[in-house]
Amino acid sequence: MNFKKIAIGMVMLAACLTTSAFAQSIEKSKVSIAVGGKNLFYYLPLTIAEQLGYFKDEGLEVEISDFAGGSKALQALIGGSADVVSGAFEHTINMQAKGQMITAFVLQGRAPQIxxxxxxxxxxxxxxxxxxxxxxxxxxxxxxxxxxxxxxxxxxxxxxxxxxxxxxxxxxxxxxxxxxxxxxxxxxxxxxxxxxxxxxxxxxxxxxTRKLSDTNAFFGGPMPAGTLYATEAFVKKYPNTTQALTNAMVRALKWLQTAGPSDIVKVVPESFLLGDRALYLDAFMNIRGALSPDGSFPDAGAATALRTLTAFEPELANKKIDLSKTFTNEFVKKANAKYR
Structure with missing residues (x-):
């Protein structure tokens, strides 16, 4: 037996494993997320991921800042005080029309719930x-x-x-x-x-638009709602961090598919109930079907969103919007492979 060759082989294997682990390491462990109205069911998956420790499980230290509305959260991203936004998909289209590329990478809601x-x-x-x-x-x-x-x-x-x-x-x-x-x-x-x-x-x-059937009828197609989105530059610079965020959110979405109303009440902060637990549970049942089961964006969703925006923002029709750059399912596919 050639112990020298075995030793060299083991060293090479260890080096490969170390390189692989390093390649998968999180580039940015501290991430700030802006949200506009955290108490809303629209953002429930974000709260679940935070409260159940899913972000921490992925090696992330997440700080969530709550704003009065989605436009304020978007301003935080553009101003540089937030890395990621938990917000409406349509902002990715509006910002691209203004020359700023924003990419949504995990879907929280498949109906707006508005x-x-x-x-x-x-x-x-x-x-x-x-x-x-x-x-x-x-x-x-x-x-x-x-x-x-x-x-x-x-x-x-x-x-x-x-x-x-x-x-x-x-x-x-x-x-x-x-x-x-x-x-x-x-x-x-x-x-x-x-x-x-x-x-x-x-x-x-x-x-x-709390139910899928009503949403499709109202907008004429699938309308993506709450997402996690970031600048295109952030997603490209921190792919492993983006993947870790997606993993946590997909895990939360899957938890929500089987959780009962009593489970929800145990997890969300007391202030979210607005002083009426029974009403909160009724409201949850109203929107349950609007939550995405796996975080994936529907193929026709971006086109529906653009068509909707153009209805009252006709100037968008003259803009060259590349809908393929408004979202990606790349990270969601990997997350679903990890959390089946």
Whole structure:
């Protein structure tokens, strides 16, 4: 037996294993994530990944900053105070139109979960969208996905965004107060806020995208919703970090597919319940089908999003948007291979 050759072989194998491990190491272990309304079910997968320690399991130290709306979270990314955003897919299109490449790499929701409702207090005789002309519409934050949804609803009724006034009301108690006090005439928001308003018959729902069937009918195709997205430069520079983030999110999505309402309540912070546990659970059941089962982007989703945006932003039609660069399923495929 040639012990010298065996020894050399073992050294070479060890070197290969070390090189392989190094190649897979996380380039950036501390990651800051911006989110606009963390208490919303729209971002529930992010909360689950954080609360159950899935980010830590992937070797990440994640700091999540909560903002009043998705547009504010996007500003944090563009301004450099956040590495990643948990936010609406359509921002990837809008930013590319402005010359800034943003890539979504894991899908949290396959339906927007946004509901547009009219106040029964200030507009008790509402008949059509035309009645909203000159009225005040509450959105989480101007420019956010709730604003985009409101714009699309208005366009279907022949109104332009400039025909109304948009007011940022946040996504929790502030939104409830604004509608109940009469500060706004309509609201575009998400659960649990919407279910709370519905249960007390405070709004009349005009458009509802909490269910897949309603979403496909309303937008004319699959509409990707909440995602994790980052600049194209970040994804290219930190592929292993991006993969680790995706792994944690896909694991959270799979946990949500089998978790019961009582499991959810045990994991989310008490403040998310808005003082009503039963209502929170009802709201969860309303949106459960909207959560992505595996984090994958549907092939036709980006085209649906672009078509929707163009309906009230006609200038987009003149922009060259490369939809293939707005998202990638590369990391999701690997994550699903790891967490079956």
């Amino acid at each position: 509901v547009f409702g009219v106040s029964n207090k200030t507009l008790p005789n509402y008949k059509s969208i035309a009645d909203l002309k000159g009225k005040k519409i509450g959105v989480s934050a101007p420019g956010s996905s709730t604003n985009i949804m409101a714009n699309f609803v208005l366009s279907k009724g022949g109104l332009k965004p400039t025909d109304v006034s948009f007011i940022g009301v946040g996504t929790s108690a502030g939104a409830l107060s604004a509608l109940r006090s009469g500060q706004i005439d309509a609201i575009s928001n998400l659960d649990p806020v919407i279910t709370m308003l519905q249960q007390k018959n405070e709004i009349r729902v005009i458009a509802d």
